[in-house]
Amino acid sequence: MPEGPSIVILAESVAPFVGKKVLDTSGNSKEDIQRAKGHKLIEIRTWGKQLLLCFSGFTIKVHLLLFGSYRINEEKDTPPRLRLDFSSGFINFYACSVKIIEGDIDALYDWDVDIMSDTWNQNKAIENLIRQPDRLVCDVLLDQEIFSGSGNIIKNEVLYRTCIHPLSLVKFLPHNMLIRLVKEVRDYAFDFLKWKKEYSLKKHWLAHTNRICTRCNLPLNKEYLGKTKRRTFYCNNCQILYDS
DNA sequence: CCGGTTGTTCAGCG
DNA sequence: GCGCTGAACAACCG
Numbered sequence: 044m045p046e047g048p049s050i051v052i053l054a055e056s057v058a059p060f061v062g063k064k065v066l067d068t069s070g071n072s073k074e075d076i077q078r079a080k081g082h083k084l085i086e087i088r089t090w091g092k093q094l095l096l097c098f099s100g101f102t103i104k105v106h107l108l109l110f111g112s113y114r115i116n117e118e119k120d121t122p123p124r125l126r127l128d129f130s131s132g133f134i135n136f137y138a139c140s141v142k143i144i145e146g147d148i149d150a151l152y153d154w155d156v157d158i159m160s161d162t163w164n165q166n167k168a169i170e171n172l173i174r175q176p177d178r179l180v181c182d183v184l185l186d187q188e189i190f191s192g193s194g195n196i197i198k199n200e201v202l203y204r205t206c207i208h209p210l211s212l213v214k215f216l217p218h219n220m221l222i223r224l225v226k227e228v229r230d231y232a233f234d235f236l237k238w239k240k241e242y243s244l245k246k247h248w249l250a251h252t253n254r255i256c257t258r259c260n261l262p263l264n265k266e267y268l269g270k271t272k273r274r275t276f277y278c279n280n281c282q283i284l285y286d287s
Numbered sequence: 288c289c290g291g292t293t294g295t296t297c298a299g300c301g
Numbered sequence: 302g303c304g305c306t307g308a309a310c311a312a313c314c315g
Contacts, residue, residue, distance in 0.1 A: 045293050092294075109294045110312045121312080138311055140295080185294095194293050244293095251293090270305090274292075 045107045047091050047159045047192020048236035053107075054089045056115050057096075060129050061087055067128040072141040076125055079103060084127075089159065090152045091191030095144075096127075102144040111139030158192040158232045168225045176214030180207055180224070182269040190228055195273050196251050197235065201227045202277060203250035208284035209268050209275045215285035250276040 065079045079098060086097040096103040105111075105125065112119070116132040123135040144151065155164035156171070171189045183189055184198040193201075202209050205227050207220065216224065238244040249257055256263050256278040268275040 049293075106295080107293095108310075109292065110310075111294090112312075140310090187295095196293050273294095 045092055045109060045111065046194035046197055046232075046235065047089070047157070048232055048239055050089045050092055050094055050107075050192070051159050051236055052239060053094055053113060054087050057087055057094075057134055059131070060084055060127070060134065063129045063131060065127050066130060068126065069128075070123045070125040070136070070141075072124045074103075074141050074143050076103070076141065076143075078143065079127065084129075088148070089192075090154065090157050091159075091187055092194070095148060097148065100146070102148050104140075104142045104144055105136055106140040106142075107136075108138075108140055112137045113139075156189060156191045158190050158197075158228055159236070163229060165222075165225050165229065168228075169221055172213050172221055172225070176212070178213055179209065179269045180211045180213060180216070181209035181273070181275055182271050183213060184228070185269075185271050185273065192232065193228055196248070197228065197231055198273070199251040199276050200235075200249060201231050202275075202282060204231060206282050208279075208282040209277050211283070211285040215287060217285070220285070250278070252276065256281055 061084055064081065064083050068076045068080050070076060078101065082098045084096060085099060088095040088097060092106060094105040096105065114135045118135060119137060121137055123137055124139050125136040125141050127134045154160045154162045155167050157163060168189060172183060175183055180202065181198060184193055184201060185195065201224065205223050207224060235244060238247050250263060253263055253276060258281045259278065261278065261280050263276050263278055266275055267273065
């Protein structure tokens with residue numbers, strides 16, 4: 044469950060352990076996860092698709108990648124990559140990337156580019172886009188330095204909602220459409236969050252995995268587009284190609 | 288049962 | 302050094 048909104052849900056479900064001491068650690072991670080043993084979990088943060096478990100002086104970064112999963116106070120049959128035991132329960136992470144970061148994460152992360160962040164900065168996103176004129180919109184929507192937390196579903200849904208063809212170059216988007224695009228990433232991300240919590244995310248997909256355009260009834264295209272070559276669902280009829 | 292994927296990094300090559 | 306490609310990771314769904 045890897046896009047930004049899903050990681051916000053993950054952060055909410057581990058929030059009860061904030062302020063608690065890690066009594067034991069285990070798992071098949073190659074990082075020095077024992078380090079957390081005896082330390083108090085000070086804070087949980089997220090940056091895009093990353094979950095940040097903050098301790099005094101260091102942070103455990105968990106990235107679920109494509110196949111990662113987690114369980115709270117439950118186990119799966121497969122061995123966990125990382126398990127943290129508290130007096131009140133435990134957290135298991137599976138098939139994910141685990142890294143330990145030293146020092147102050149505020150020096151490392153730009154929270155303004157996280158699409159779920161309280162400090163999300165729309166104008167900064169627009170400026171970042173203007174600095175990348177020759178890239179395709181389908182690629183910049185997956186760029187974690189511009190839209191941290193945006194993934195392939197958000198990409199497809201945002202392009203469909205804004206009627207922008209995935210192969211449009213950033214420099215050909217009129218300024219009002221740049222604003223529209225950036226706003227829609229934020230809006231859809233929070234719709235994603237709401238629908239995910241209601242277990243109705245897929246039901247609300249307008250383009251992603253769909254075969255027919257709900258606006259014009261023509262078949263949707265499914266192609267692997269851009270430098271990222273990710274699966275892209277779009278309507279050739281409704282989504283405007285900005286090419287001049 | 289097989290094929291495909293809500294993601295990222297890294298090695299290898301020209 | 303760069304850009305591109307493909308592998309690797311490894312779980313679950315249809």
